[in-house]
Structures are given as structure tokens and as C-alpha cells.
Amino acid sequence: MICCHTDALTLYRDLRGGADSVWDYVSCTNLNDSSSIFGGLESLRSVVRERASEGDEVVFVVSMCVPGIIGDDIVGCCAELSEELKIKVVPVPVDGISVGGATQGRDVCVEAVLDLVEPAKTKDPALINILGEYRAYREFNSVFDESVERLIEDAGFRINTVYPGRCDISDVRAMGKAAFAVKAFDNFTFSKTADLICDRLGIKLMKEPLPLGMAAAERWLDEVASLTGRDLDGVKERMRSEYEGRIGRIRERTEGKTVLIVERPSGKNDWFRELLDDLGIRVLKHRESTYNRWVMGHDAAEGKEPHLSGHVASDVEDLSPDLVMSDIYTDLHIKTRCRPIGRPQPGLAGILDYAERLGRVFNAPALEGWRSA
Amino acid sequence: MFQVAIYGKGGIGKSTISANVSYSLAKMGKKVVQIGCDPKHDSTRLLLGGKVQSTVLDYLRRTPKERRNLGDVVLPGSGGVDCIEAGGPEPGVGCAGRGILTMFDFLDGEGLNDGGYDYKLYDVLGDVVCGGFAVPLRKGYADAVYIVTSGEFMSLYAANNILKGLLNYDDGVPRVGGIVLNRRGMENEFEYVKNFADGVGLPIVACIPRDPLFADAESRGVTLSEAHHGSEADLAIKKIAEDIVAKSKDPSSLHRPRPLSDDAMDRVAKGVPLKNSKGWVIKGSSTQSRTTGR
Numbered sequence: 124m125i126c127c128h129t130d131a132l133t134l135y136r137d138l139r140g141g142a143d144s145v146w147d148y149v150s151c152t153n154l155n156d157s158s159s160i161f162g163g164l165e166s167l168r169s170v171v172r173e174r175a176s177e178g179d180e181v182v183f184v185v186s187m188c189v190p191g192i193i194g195d196d197i198v199g200c201c202a203e204l205s206e207e208l209k210i211k212v213v214p215v216p217v218d219g220i221s222v223g224g225a226t227q228g229r230d231v232c233v234e235a236v237l238d239l240v241e242p243a244k245t246k247d248p249a250l251i252n253i254l255g256e257y258r259a260y261r262e263f264n265s266v267f268d269e270s271v272e273r274l275i276e277d278a279g280f281r282i283n284t285v286y287p288g289r290c291d292i293s294d295v296r297a298m299g300k301a302a303f304a305v306k307a308f309d310n311f312t313f314s315k316t317a318d319l320i321c322d323r324l325g326i327k328l329m330k331e332p333l334p335l336g337m338a339a340a341e342r343w344l345d346e347v348a349s350l351t352g353r354d355l356d357g358v359k360e361r362m363r364s365e366y367e368g369r370i371g372r373i374r375e376r377t378e379g380k381t382v383l384i385v386e387r388p389s390g391k392n393d394w395f396r397e398l399l400d401d402l403g404i405r406v407l408k409h410r411e412s413t414y415n416r417w418v419m420g421h422d423a424a425e426g427k428e429p430h431l432s433g434h435v436a437s438d439v440e441d442l443s444p445d446l447v448m449s450d451i452y453t454d455l456h457i458k459t460r461c462r463p464i465g466r467p468q469p470g471l472a473g474i475l476d477y478a479e480r481l482g483r484v485f486n487a488p489a490l491e492g493w494r495s496a
Numbered sequence: 497m498f499q500v501a502i503y504g505k506g507g508i509g510k511s512t513i514s515a516n517v518s519y520s521l522a523k524m525g526k527k528v529v530q531i532g533c534d535p536k537h538d539s540t541r542l543l544l545g546g547k548v549q550s551t552v553l554d555y556l557r558r559t560p561k562e563r564r565n566l567g568d569v570v571l572p573g574s575g576g577v578d579c580i581e582a583g584g585p586e587p588g589v590g591c592a593g594r595g596i597l598t599m600f601d602f603l604d605g606e607g608l609n610d611g612g613y614d615y616k617l618y619d620v621l622g623d624v625v626c627g628g629f630a631v632p633l634r635k636g637y638a639d640a641v642y643i644v645t646s647g648e649f650m651s652l653y654a655a656n657n658i659l660k661g662l663l664n665y666d667d668g669v670p671r672v673g674g675i676v677l678n679r680r681g682m683e684n685e686f687e688y689v690k691n692f693a694d695g696v697g698l699p700i701v702a703c704i705p706r707d708p709l710f711a712d713a714e715s716r717g718v719t720l721s722e723a724h725h726g727s728e729a730d731l732a733i734k735k736i737a738e739d740i741v742a743k744s745k746d747p748s749s750l751h752r753p754r755p756l757s758d759d760a761m762d763r764v765a766k767g768v769p770l771k772n773s774k775g776w777v778i779k780g781s782s783t784q785s786r787t788t789g790r
Binding site: 156157158159160161162164192193194195 | 553556557584585588589590591592594595598
């Protein structure tokens with residue numbers, strides 16, 4: 124079971140710009156048996172005073188099960204500390220015994236964060252909030268930030284707040300100014316959170332998330348055009364032209380290559396199939412797997428079902444693909460070159476960068492000299 | 497060692513009775529320790545000349561583990577009765593039930609049971625509000641449970657709840673000593689309590705009169721026997737002590753918990769007899785005993 128404070132803490136980590144470790148800035152009251160008998164508020168007061176003395180201006184107090192069970196008055200204590208220390212001490216009462224699981228904890232957490240947002244008299248139609256973390260690989264931040272920023276700019280927006288992920292308290296306070304919001308990715312749990320944020324702040328949430336791939340980008344721009352009344356046909360034409368030009372050059376290396384795809388049924392990889400098609404790469408077979416322990420391990424161990432890698436190995440032998448690509452993060456134990464499908468960053472630059480890398484991968488056997496091109 | 501737990505509704509006089517019974521047992525030549533299991537920590541006051549002793553939980557809070565010693569929390573009281581108070585948080589703060597669990601862990605770990613006591617008395621908070629306060633009911637702690645009540649319905653209701661709590665820990669071994677009637681002076685008080693006692697199949701071990709001598713002894717910070725030896729109230733207390741000694745010698749004379757159903761409690765409230773003309777308790781009065789399979 125995941126306790127609801129888990130998501131709350133994760134969200135606060137993101138709020139600080141994705142610090143490497145949540146413990147970099149989390150102070151713990153270290154409740155012990157004595158605290159559970161006599162109450163933990165003294166420890167809490169002491170920790171918050173310490174943070175205030177170090178210059179923190181906003182402190183979130185994420186309560187867990189023990190304070191919930193013994194009835195510590197977290198909300199009252201936070202109000203008292205805010206008054207005493209002249210800083211914002213925000214209670215996030217996510218004791219799992221009363222709140223529920225991780226998703227419910229996230230909701231309570233978001234509500235607490237939203238209490239900091241300053242009311243905006245008017246919404247600025249040129250501003251958009253990005254909800255959710257869109258960076259897949261932190262080491263490529265600069266490349267991919269450029270991709271998203273360019274997409275937003277092309278659509279006639281300026282980024283207001285990226286929450287969570289790279290905002291600080293001043294960004295959160297300004298969140299209400301934007302007229303629009305877009306989800307960074309299509310995820311059920313975070314969609315619920317995005318709905319909550321937009322309902323509370325009166326922001327129009329776009330139906331389409333930040334687009335992965337060219338077709339999605341065009342759909343996204345269409346939605347922007349219908350929401351804002353902007354004429355984005357020129358932008359779409361320019362993007363399509365750049366896309367086709369770059370893809371055409373990569374296609375010279377990938378045309379006629381073959382791939383075997385091993386994919387989870389839940390994988391949302393339309394952009395991937397579109398790209399393979401555009402690059403002239405032929406999909407020999409889609410092998411779907413319900414990625415779970417029963418299929419992957421237990422049934423295989425009992426001899427009821429060949430292990431997934433057994434199926435894939437047999438496919439490789441029959442079809443002889445140039446590459447196996449998979450979104451299953453496990454070792455398939457096959458001799459053929461195998462690559463994770465992964466995920467590009469949203470926007471044109473993101474998909475083109477992905478296509479470049481894919482082209483290099485397909486070309487690797489020839490470059491490395493172990494197989495003819 | 498024979499362990500006795502005194503339960504009953506809050507304010508019914510458990511602490512006064514416990515301290516007096518402990519003193520009486522001590523005067524009978526028994527080695528006795530009394531453990532107050534109430535955050536108010538006033539159980540042993542009468543045994544300590546009116547002083548309030550420091551509590552186990554305060555001690556554990558301020559003393560590092562390696563420096564803890566059982567002797568620091570045991571005070572010798574009147575008649576040689578050893579006194580221990582659990583203590584606990586201020587009202588409305590923390591979890592007193594957790595505190596009781598911690599105290600029992602400490603006392604067990606420090607070897608209180610190796611102290612050569614003949615009798616250990618637990619004076620427990622009014623109602624069994626959570627698992628912490630039910631510790632003395634568990635197997636391995638109280639060998640006998642006495643329930644103090646008056647004739648007031650809410651007091652009898654609390655007594656019935658305590659029997660329900662006991663039923664949760666029923667392992668087939670009889671552990672209820674009986675009922676102690678601490679009179680409040682209401683009309684037909686004995687009859688009300690007798691009706692309840694008949695229903696639950698328990699004897700009334702003693703009837704303690706409503707007597708200003710108790711208040712006098714309390715104001716002097718001593719037990720009734722010390723202040724008014726031989727008084728009617730003192731003799732009633734001695735009856736409880738004698739009953740404890742008798743039951744410790746013959747545990748088979750103890751009883752199993754048979755709490756009343758809600759309907760039967762309603763009859764008690766209305767003063768309708770639970771026994772019929774043949775002396776049989778009316779069918780359906782008792783709630784079912786737990787089948788333990790042990």
C-alpha cells in the first residue's frame with residue numbers, strides 16, 4: 124500500500140524544481156513513542172521555527188498517520204506558527220488513516236498549494252500553465268526545454284507556470300493569471316489533478332496534452348486555434364515543412380529497415396508508429412505483453428506459458444528484424460539488438476531529435492561493421 | 497502473584513477503593529503493589545500521605561534508556577504498599593492508551609513481576625476506551641477483575657461495557673471477581689444493582705456505604721482504615737480484600753463475563769426484574785460468549 128503522504132512529498136519535491144533528493148529540504152519531526160503518548164506538536168513547532176530561522180518563507184507541514192491517530196491539531200498549530208513567525212505555514216493533513224491512498228494525498232496536497240495562489244482579476248489569454256513534469260531525461264533538459272518553449276511560442280503563448288517541476292512559490296502565486304493550461308502528458312492520475320487545479324483557478328484546460336509527434340502537434344495547434352481564435356495555419360505549414368525535410372534526410376538511412384515491436388497494451392505509442400511509417404521502417408510484428416509477474420515470471424516458471432523472451436526469441440529467429448524495440452523495461456534475453464522505445468519530448472524539436480537518434484541506431488550495424496547496411 | 501484489576505465508570509470511586517483495598521491486603525500481611533493506570537495519576541495519593549507521585553511516563557520521557565531503573569518509579573506507601581503511577585498526557589493531547597502500553601512494556605522489561613509481590617492491583621481509567629486501557633484485561637495481566645458501580649444506570653451501563661471488553665479477551669478461563677456496589681444514596685440502589693448482577697451472573701462482593709468518613713480520610717491524605725479503623729465502610733473494604741484473597745486461593749470461584757444485551761439493559765434501566773419467578777434469568781438477556789476454540 125502506498126501511503127498518501129508519498130505523493131504529497133513527491134509533489135513538494137517537484138515544487139522545488141526537482142531536487143535530487145526529497146531529503147535535501149524535508150525536515151522531519153522524528154516522532155517517537157513518547158511523541159505518540161504526549162503529542163508531537165512540540166517537535167513540529169521546533170522544526171518549523173528552525174526552518175524559519177534559516178530563511179524559509181513557506182513551510183508545508185505534511186502530517187502522517189501518527190498525528191492523525193493521536194489527534195494532533197496540525198491545522199491549529201500551523202495557524203499559530205504562521206502568526207508567530209510571520210511566514211506561511213501551510214498544513215497538508217494527509218494522514219493516511221483518514222485521507223486514504225496516494226491519489227487522495229495528492230489532492231489534499233494540491234489543495235494546500237492552491238491556497239497560495241493569488242487571485243487574478245483578469246486572465247491573460249497569452250499565458251499558459253503547463254501542468255505536470257514533461258522532462259523525460261534530465262540530462263537533456265536544455266535540448267528539450269527548447270522544444271517545448273518553441274512549441275508554446277509558435278502557438279502564440281508564453282509559459283506562465285510549470286507546475287510541478289520547475290516552479291517556486293512565486294510561480295505558484297502567479298498561477299491564476301493564465302487563461303489556459305495544458306497537461307504535460309496524458310496520465311490518468313495527473314489528469315485528475317490538472318482538472319482540480321483548473322476548476323479551482325478558473326483556467327481553461329486544453330483537451331490535448333503537449334503533443335508527441337507531428338500529427339499530435341497539428342491536432343494540438345488546431346485546438347489552440349479553436350480556443351483562442353488565432354490563425355495557426357501558417358505555423359502548421361512551417362512545422363510540417365521542417366518535419367518532412369528533416370525526416371526525409373533521416374529516411375535515407377532508415378528506408379526499408381525492419382523492426383519487431385514488443386509493447387504493453389497500455390502503451391500510448393501512436394507517435395512511434397507514425398514516426399516509423401514516416402521513416403519508411405517496416406514493422407514486422409507487434410508482440411503485446413501484459414507486463415505482469417504472472418506472464419513474465421510465475422507462469423513461465425511453472426511451465427504453463429513460455430517466458431516473453433522465449434516468444435520474442437522465436438519471433439527474431441522467424442522474422443530476422445534489424446532491431447527489436449520495446450517499452451517493457453526488462454531484459455528480454457535475446458541476442459538481437461534491442462532498444463527501449465522511450466519517449467520523445469513534446470514539440471517538433473523533440474520528435475526530430477528522437478528520429479535522429481533512431482536513425483543512428485538503425486545505421487549502427489553498418490557503421491560498426493558487424494552487419495551490412 | 498495474583499493480579500487484580502479494578503474497573504468502573506469514571507468518578508465511581510475506583511482509586512479510593514483500590515488504595516483502601518491495597519492497604520487492607522498489606523495489613524493482612526501480603527506484599528502488594530498498586531499500579532494506577534489513569535493519566536490523572538491520583539490512584540496512589542491516599543497511600544502516599546496525599547502526595548502525588550511522579551509518573552512512569554514522565555520518567556521515560558526524560559530519562560535515557562540506559563539510565564532507566566524500576567526503583568525510580570516505585571514509591572513505598574502506607575502499610576508497605578508499593579505505588580506506581582502510569583501518568584500520561586494532558587487532557588486532549590496525545591494518546592494516553594499508547595502510554596499505558598508503553599508503561600506495561602517498561603514494567604515487564606524491568607522485572608516488576610520478580611519483585612516478590614503477593615498481589616498486584618491495577619486501578620484503571622473509567623471506560624475501556626481503547627486497546628491501551630484494555631491491557632490489564634488481557635491474559636497474562638489480570639487474574640481477577642472487579643467492577644465498581646453505583647445504582648445509577650450509566651454506571652451499570654459502563655459496568656456492562658467492561659464485561660463486553662472482557663468478553664473480547666475471554667479464553668474460557670473465569671476472570672471476573674464480582675461487583676462492588678459503591679452507594680450513591682439513591683432510592684432502591686441495592687435492588688437496581690442486584691437486578692443487574694443477577695442478569696450478568698455475578699455476586700455483589702461488598703456494599704460500600706455513602707459515608708462522609710471517606711471525605712475526611714481523603715482530606716487527610718490517608719486510607720479509611722488508617723483514619724477510621726473499624727468503621728462500617730472500613731469493614732466493607734476489608735470484605736473486598738478477603739474476597740480477593742479467597743479467589744486467589746480458589747480461582748475456580750471466579751466467573752466468566754456475560755454482559756447483558758441492549759434489550760436487557762433497557763429492562764435494567766426501567767427496573768424490570770431480569771429473573772423470573774423461578775429464579776431463572778430471562779432468556780436472551782446475555783450476549784453470546786465468544787467462541788475461542790482454545
